[in-house]
Amino acid sequence: MDDLAGIILAAGEGIRMKSRTPKVLHCFCGKELLRYPVELLGRAGVGRIVVVVSPASQDAVKELLGDSVEYAVQSAKTGTAGAVESAAAALRGQAQQVVVIGGDSPLVTEESVRSLVSGHLENSRQMSVLSGIVADGRGLGRINRDLGSQQNILGINEASDDRERLNEHVEVNSGVYCFQGEWLWENLGRVTVGSGPERYLTDLAAIAADQGANVAALPSNDPDEALGINNRVELANLENIQRRRIREHWMLEGVTITDPASVMIDAGVTIGQDTVVLPNTILLGSTSLGSGCAIGP
Numbered sequence: 001m002d003d004l005a006g007i008i009l010a011a012g013e014g015i016r017m018k019s020r021t022p023k024v025l026h027c028f029c030g031k032e033l034l035r036y037p038v039e040l041l042g043r044a045g046v047g048r049i050v051v052v053v054s055p056a057s058q059d060a061v062k063e064l065l066g067d068s069v070e071y072a073v074q075s076a077k078t079g080t081a082g083a084v085e086s087a088a089a090a091l092r093g094q095a096q097q098v099v100v101i102g103g104d105s106p107l108v109t110e111e112s113v114r115s116l117v118s119g120h121l122e123n124s125r126q127m128s129v130l131s132g133i134v135a136d137g138r139g140l141g142r143i144n145r146d147l148g149s150q151q152n153i154l155g156i157n158e159a160s161d162d163r164e165r166l167n168e169h170v171e172v173n174s175g176v177y178c179f180q181g182e183w184l185w186e187n188l189g190r191v192t193v194g195s196g197p198e199r200y201l202t203d204l205a206a207i208a209a210d211q212g213a214n215v216a217a218l219p220s221n222d223p224d225e226a227l228g229i230n231n232r233v234e235l236a237n238l239e240n241i242q243r244r245r246i247r248e249h250w251m252l253e254g255v256t257i258t259d260p261a262s263v264m265i266d267a268g269v270t271i272g273q274d275t276v277v278l279p280n281t282i283l284l285g286s287t288s289l290g291s292g293c294a295i296g297p
């Protein structure tokens with residue numbers, strides 16, 4: 001049995017993207033959105049990864065990722081709980097702990113995933129949730145905490161059910177979880193449908209709390225990690241955040257960028273020390289620059 005496995009939820013239609021391309025295959029800083037959680041879980045030490053796909057998207061996703069991951073098909077629109085259940089045949093009894101992440105969360109960092117898993121293991125939790133404290137929580141699930149507690153939670157509520165905190169900073173769900181494997185598989189069946197056919201993974205937080213199980217939410221140091229993508233406006237906004245991160249990374253590695261706001265660098269670009277990137281420069285794809293260079297438009 002593996003210590004740690006991962007499930008990536010990539011079966012959503014992404015209707016609000018208004019695109020013929022599956023949402024997780026849209027480009028983000030030079031590579032497909034879905035590559036971000038796959039590479040992230042690999043760096044975080046997750047040895048076995050199952051990507052949940054829809055019947056419509058499975059061929060395109062498999063063409064992108066090949067044999068680097070395993071696949072499970074979510075044959076009907078049964079929500080995030082149903083998506084995770086689709087991976088049960090591959091993972092039940094095969095992993096002690098299971099990390100679950102969405103295919104549209106490119107800002108989550110390796111540090112946060114490692115911290116989530118570490119705290120989960122050290123405290124023998126059944127469920128751990130990565131959260132973020134944001135100024136605008138519209139459309140994001142809200143963490144409902146036990147009063148006086150910094151960790152224990154009572155559930156995850158829809159934003160529409162939390163009218164008391166509409167205009168203040170709120171703690172929201174990032175959609176990244178770590179579960180004790182057997183507890184997850186035993187309790188997924190307890191998640192019931194709401195007004196439609198879909199069942200939601202977030203309901204497991206309240207189920208765990210009602211059982212007296214050990215469930216906790218751990219806020220990320222960077223609230224941007226809680227942001228996901230539902231439409232092209234959010235895609236552009238999150239890409240701006242990621243491009244700033246990329247520029248800052250290279251500057252901290254010894255690259256001079258004289259006008260950062262005017263420079264665009266893709267995620268796959270590499271730049272050598274003491275290179276100068278001049279204003280209005282665009283570096284795309286797998287461009288590689290050596291040390292001591294100067295480049296401009």
